Amino acid sequence: MISGRTGILGVIGHPVTHSGSPAMHNAALQATGLDFVYVAFGVPPEGAAAIGVAMRALNIRGLNVTVPYKQVVMDFLDEVSPEAQAIGAVNTIDHRDGRLCGHNTDAHGVLASLREDGGLHRLPPKVVLLGAGGAARAILYALLAAPEVEHIALLNRTVSRAEDLAAALHGGSRVTVGDITDVASLNDAGLVINATSIGMEPHSGVSPLGDGAGLHDSMVVLDIVYKPLATQLLQQARAVGARTVDGLGMLVHQGARAFELWTGVVAPVHIMRRAIQPA
Ligand SMILES: NC(=O)c1ccc[n+]([C@@H]2O[C@H](COP(=O)([O-])OP(=O)(O)OC[C@H]3O[C@@H](n4cnc5c(N)ncnc54)[C@H](OP(=O)(O)O)[C@@H]3O)[C@@H](O)[C@H]2O)c1
Numbered sequence: 001m002i003s004g005r006t007g008i009l010g011v012i013g014h015p016v017t018h019s020g021s022p023a024m025h026n027a028a029l030q031a032t033g034l035d036f037v038y039v040a041f042g043v044p045p046e047g048a049a050a051i052g053v054a055m056r057a058l059n060i061r062g063l064n065v066t067v068p069y070k071q072v073v074m075d076f077l078d079e080v081s082p083e084a085q086a087i088g089a090v091n092t093i094d095h096r097d098g099r100l101c102g103h104n105t106d107a108h109g110v111l112a113s114l115r116e117d118g119g120l121h122r123l124p125p126k127v128v129l130l131g132a133g134g135a136a137r138a139i140l141y142a143l144l145a146a147p148e149v150e151h152i153a154l155l156n157r158t159v160s161r162a163e164d165l166a167a168a169l170h171g172g173s174r175v176t177v178g179d180i181t182d183v184a185s186l187n188d189a190g191l192v193i194n195a196t197s198i199g200m201e202p203h204s205g206v207s208p209l210g211d212g213a214g215l216h217d218s219m220v221v222l223d224i225v226y227k228p229l230a231t232q233l234l235q236q237a238r239a240v241g242a243r244t245v246d247g248l249g250m251l252v253h254q255g256a257r258a259f260e261l262w263t264g265v266v267a268p269v270h271i272m273r274r275a276i277q278p279a
Pocket of ligand 1: 109130132133156159161195197200224226248252254
């Protein structure tokens with residue numbers, strides 16, 4: 001029951017009506033009996049500068065941040081975690097003791113999904129990462145933080161963007177950069193991650209690896225695209241006997257980490273997953 005004491009959590013973005021976060025977090029809040037409600041705030045561009053002021057004035061306890069505000073919000077926060085600084089984006093704001101603290105939970109999300117859904121308690125030494133956008137940046141950060149990962153082939157349509165990303169995260173000799181069509185690095189890779197938007201609706205049915213040549217049965221393939229879940233890449237990977245992981249786990253685990261930052265309560269991950277799992 002919402003009362004005068006109910007705390008407010010939410011997501012800001014433009015647009016946000018499609019977001020699964022309200023369903024996921026409200027299910028978690030209900031299951032844990034916490035007196036919070038989670039809502040979606042569609043903030044038009046002219047409102048961006050007022051987000052911090054609004055959080056303080058309305059005593060909004062925490063926010064998830066989505067496109068296009070993940071960088072902009074960094075300008076008004078009192079603190080940004082070292083992880084979010086390195087990733088260059090904030091996807092969670094924790095409002096505590098009058099201070100606004102920015103975090104990025106995507107790196108945690110991808111590693112937790114690889115562990116839970118991919119059975120990878122230890123990452124393989126050779127990884128291929130496709131993409132050089134915002135999501136790829138968080139994933140590259142996570143991979144570089146795993147000492148067992150010896151080499152990452154970072155492949156992107158715009159190679160200069162991949163070069164910039166590898167340099168920004170100080171990849172050094174652990175990261176080599178190439179074009180997305182350069183599939184030679186798949187041969188000895190134990191893990192392939194698609195962090196491009198290829199395969200996402202309305203362009204589903206397309207794979208970032210074209211016909212999927214180079215995929216093999218001793219790799220795990222994660223596609224972080226979650227609309228649809230059964231992407232063309234995952235279908236190609238399944239066809240050669242590779243273990244596949246869809247994008248839902250990363251989405252759920254980044255949300256679970258945000259929930260724990262705000263509430264201090266262990267997130268009911270399975271309930272959160274069920275709340276946004278397509279029927
Ligand atoms: N599961 C999750 O929790 C989660 C979290 C975040 C994002 N995502 C998903 O991840 C995807 C990427 O998100 P993002 O925020 O990183 O996007 P972004 O910053 O816009 O980056 C898009 C990436 O896709 C590449 N790309 C786009 N269209 C392409 C095409 N036609 N051919 C080749 N490459 C193409 C871009 O290459 P160029 O550099 O050459 O343009 C870039 O590497 C989206 O589908 C998003 O929904 C999932």
